[in-house]
Amino acid sequence: MIPVSAFLVLSTLLFFLGVFGFVTRRNLVAMLISVELVLNAADMNFAVFNRILFPGQMEGMFFTLFSIGISAAETAVALAIIINVYRNYHSDQVNSIENMKF
Amino acid sequence: MNIDYSQFLNMIPEVTLTALLVIVFIADFCTARKPGDEPRKWFNPLVCILMTAHLLFNMSTTETATAFSGMYYTNATVGVIKTILAFGTLIVLIQSREWMNRLDTTFKEGEFYMLVVSTLLGMNMMVSANHFLLFFLGLEMASVPMACLVGLDKYRHQSAEAAAKFILTATFSSGVMLFGISFIYGATGTLYFDDIVSKISATPMIIMGMVFFFSGLGFKISLVPFHFWTADTYQGAPTTVTGYLSVVSKGAAAFALAAILMKVFAPVVMYWQNLLFIVVVLSITVANLFAIRQSDLKRFMAFSSISQAGYIVLSIVGNNSMSVTALSFYVLIYVVANMAVFTVISSIEEHNNGVVDMESYNGLYTTNPKLAFLMTLALFSLGGIPPFAGMFSKFFVFMAAVKGMSVDTQIGAMAYGVVFIALINTVISLYYYLLIVKAMYIKHNDKPLPTFTSAVSTKLALAICTLGVVAFGLCSFVYGWINAAAA
Secondary structure, eight states, X not given: OOOHHHHHHHHHHHHHHHHHHHHHOOBHHHHHHHHHHHHHHHHHHHHHIIIIIOTXXXXXXXXXXXXXXXXHHHHHHHHHHXXXXXXXXXXXXXXXXXXXXX | OOXXXXXXXXXXXXXXXXXXXXXXHHHHHXXXXXXXXXXXXXXXXXXXXXXXXXXXXXXTOOOOEXXXXXXXXXXXXXXXXXXXXXXXXHHHHHHTHHHHTSTTTGGGHHHHHHHHHHHHHHHHHHHTBOBHHHHHHHHHHHHHHHHHHHXXXXXXXXXXXXXXHHHHHHHHHHHXXXXXXXXXXXXXXXXXXXXXXXXXXXXXXXXXXXXXXXXXXXXXXXXXXXXHHHHHHHHHSOHHHHHHIIIIIHHHHHHHHHHHHHHTTGGGHXXXXXXXXXXXXXXXXXXXXXXXXXXXXXXXXXXXXXXHHHHHXXXXXXXXXXXXXXXXXXXXXXXXXXXXXXXHHHHHHHTTTTOOBSGGGTXXXXXXXXXXXHHHHHHHHHHTOTTSHHHHHHHHHHHHHHTTOOTTSXXXXXXXXXXXXXXXXXXXHHHXXXXXXXXXXXXXXXXXXXXXXXXXXXXXXXXXXXXXXXXXXXXXXXXXXXXHHHO
16 A cells, blocks of 8 residues: 555645746746645645545545635636736736736 | 534524625626616615624624534634624725715626625634634635625726736635645544644644644735735725725634634644744834835735734734733724725725825825824824724733733743834834824825815714724723623
8 A cells, every 4th residue: 555655745746846836937827727736735635644544534535625616716716817917918927917016 | 414404593693694695696686787877876875784784683692602513613702703804894885885886886886795795704604613624615715705806996907916916825825724734634633623622732744734824824814924915915906995805804814813823723832822923023023114115005004904914913922811802802993993094095096086195195184184184093093102092902912912921931031022022113103104194284285185075985984983993992891892702
């Protein structure tokens, strides 16, 4: 059986890939995809912990299901907002929507 | 599977809010307007009256109750914070009338009310959650409609930009928070707050989960290392929404943070206390320094609200019986003072072609003396000048932070140090609040903003806020009411 630590390495990698992408990508849709990676890392953690450490219950699985549903809702709103940004600025690059500065 | 529907009787505030939401939806659905149509004069009063009814109906519910096998939990303290949140929302709804009755916004009036009420419903869920899943659902229900609110002015570039920044940071922060919760689940095997607290100990996994969880919520409260989105979002969002975002949303998140840190993470208190010391000092100091150099009033208020968030969280570091009382009282005073400022800002914005520079406030006193005076009172309260309510709320926060602490111990010395730094920062904040007062009263302006008369709703909102600013501190029964609930 695959040990828990292997899954944790994978989910942590996924998490930090998402964080890295969120910080470095300059395209709104790419940033959204990176955020999804972060959420998926958390979902995977829940599923793995539930399956391997606490096989007698379903709490982690339910959390994963709810979390997937919520991230879908968030993505829908985020995409609508990004489309609105595109209509206003004719671009989805972060550099071109920096109207407000310190 | 059978659900015992009588459980809903234990969650009356949520049920009345849902009913309110349905009524507003049906009313909007039946009388929908197209862009350019005449505004519906009855709509805002209807929503405000329903909200007042919701507020009064739930004000006296103080008994402890649980529902859905302990996922939902409410007691007198939670009831008080829900009342404060509903009160803040009511002020937002009243003052939104002038903005919502313009010809170019009236067709989205219903959407605005529905989004506001659904965020409030999410916040109610969040503060009375007793399970991480319900907490997470409530948090998302509060932040996803909030992104739509921020982008409500969708043809204005800044609003679109603000909404994009808000939704991306909100999603990112909930991702970080979920990652933290997953570690807590992995270490304890449960998501119920009551069960977690008995299984928690200071293992690296728990500490890591706690830090991730804290950073996720820190984004929502906009504490300093996590505050990047705040200024841009506050500046770009419609002014009424900025007010809502800065008081109600922040208050709910701060209360949820306090409840979870003090209840769930009680066994690892020394770790989160150290975390809070750093974050509070950074929030208050950095935000104050940035606020001084702002020229856009909404951006200025954004930095002011970051520093106020530092004060709100400062009340938690004491981790004693007074913390939640001080926090609720601070949030209540912050609601009235900040909403007074935002009502004035949005009222001036309406009569100044949407410009919110600090320069347009130069010489405001000569043309609009009453408005300038009310703004001054609110700013004095935010700065903490006695006898206004802000002074009392700051006093209680400082007291809660050091109550029961001894300077001899390391943690006590740090608490006193943090309170001292916060005190110095109160003086700095007074300086920049007085900059606006100086602009209104002293600075000469050849062409000050012409005299105008605000709408009745704006006057009503201002009257409620000013009454709160003046009376909530001096009338001790307000504090007594909150204190009795927390006891």
